[in-house]
Structure formats: structure tokens, C-alpha cells
Amino acid sequence: MNLRDLVYGLYARRVEGRLDHDQVPKHIGVILDGNRRWAKASGGTTAQGHQAGAHKIEEFLGWCAETDVEVVTLWMLSTDNLDRPEEELTPLLGIIEATVRSLVADGRWRVHHVGALDLLPARTQAVLKEAEQATHDNTGILVNVAVGYGGRQEIADAVRSLLLDHADKGTSLEEIAESVDIDLISKHLYTSGQPDPDLVIRTSGEQRLSGFMLWQSAHSEYYFCEVFWPAFRKVDFLRALRDYAARHRRYGG
Secondary structure (H helix, E strand, O other): OHHHHHHHHHHHHHHOOOOOOOHHOOOOEEEOOOHHHHHHHOOOOOOOOHHHHHHHHHHHHHHOOOOOHHHEEEEEEEEEEHHOOOOHHHEEEEHHHHHHHHHHOOOOOOEEEEEEHHOOHHHHHHHHHHHHHOOOOOOOEEEEEEEEHHHHHHHHHHHHHHHHHHHOOOHHHHHHHHHHHHHHHHHOOOOOOOOOOOEEEEEEOOOOOOOOOHHHHHHHHHEEOOOOOOHOOOOHHHHHHHHHHHOOOOOOO
């Protein structure tokens, strides 16, 4: 271990020792940004950047398991990303599939897909479905893997699901209009039944949501970190938790 790693380790333990576990967010959403830029800066390929980002996921979940975090949502692939060139998208989907299988093999997590499943290739769909079934009875952190996810797409899908559900029941259009409220729409989101994210972390220095959990993040706290996702360290995670704990959350203003 070099001197820099030793200093970071000591600092991380100091931050962790001062962390108030009563103030830890129950649901953390993460925008895993910067894989390609990390690869470029490191002299590697785009695929190597995505692979390094994938390796960071299990490390990150391990940190979450050491706290009282109950739900983690990982934005791994947006609906916009589906328009990337095939020579980049195909390897990326393969890395995502391997990552999901690894989460299943770990045995601790409950894996749940959030996103437009029908927009994904059949093989990716099968991996995500199998992961949910295989981990359904696990008692660890609920890990939402956001693949083929877009916030606007989610809201549109929720409204479509709501309308189809009521149509099957023979509800008239007027009755549907009268019944629509925030709670009803929430029941048809990809994250139905889950708590909204308390904290949303975005790596790479970008300070925008880019459509991530638009409905659920109405009252979330945001933490923007300068480092690229593959370089995200435990001390960066602990700083995010410390920053969150120091804030006074105000709902509605």
C-alpha cells in the first residue's frame, strides 16, 4: 500500500467513525457517470471503461451494506443510450448482463429491473427476468438495476398501465379522470411500493439529473461528485452520506 492509499484509508475511517447511522438515507439512487471519460483519461477502450464501472458496483453495494441503506437504484443504461452505435452498445449490454448475473451469484441482494423491458434485446430481457426470480426471497438490499430507463418513459408507461388497468375493469373515461391522483400514478411506476430516493448521487462532475427518477426524486437531496464512476472511492461515498446527514430536509420548498 502506498502513502496516498494509507492516508485515504485513515481519512475514510475518520469520516466513517463520525457518521450518524440514524441519518443514513434509506434509498440511494446513483447515476453511474464517467466510464468513457475515465477510460479515455486512462488510455483504455470504452469497453474497458464500462467494465471498470461494472466492477465498482459490487464494491459500492458492499459499502451500502455496512450502513442502514435499504434500497439502491443504479442507472446502468438509459433509453437514450440505446441509440449508441452497435459496436459500443453490444459490448455494454454484455457487461450489464454479466454484472446482473454476478449480483445474483453474490446471494445477498434482491435484484429488480426498472426500465422499459420491451426496448431491450431478448437476451438482456431474459437475464433481468431470471435475476428477479432468483433473488426474490433474498433479504439483503433491494438493488434496482435501471437498464433501458428514462424518467419520461417511466411516467408515460405508468399512465399507460393505469389506463389499461382501469379499462380491463370497465371503468369509464370520466371515472378514470376523477380517480387519477399522485398515489395512483405512483402505484404504476417501475418502483411501485418502494420508498422514493432520499439521496441521488451523480459522479463525473455533471450537475443534472438527465431524466433520472423524475417522479420519485421530487424531494430527494442531490450530491454531485467530481470523480468518474470507476474511480469512486469509499471516502467519496462517506462524504456523500456526511453531506446528506448535515442537510435539513425541507419538503415542498
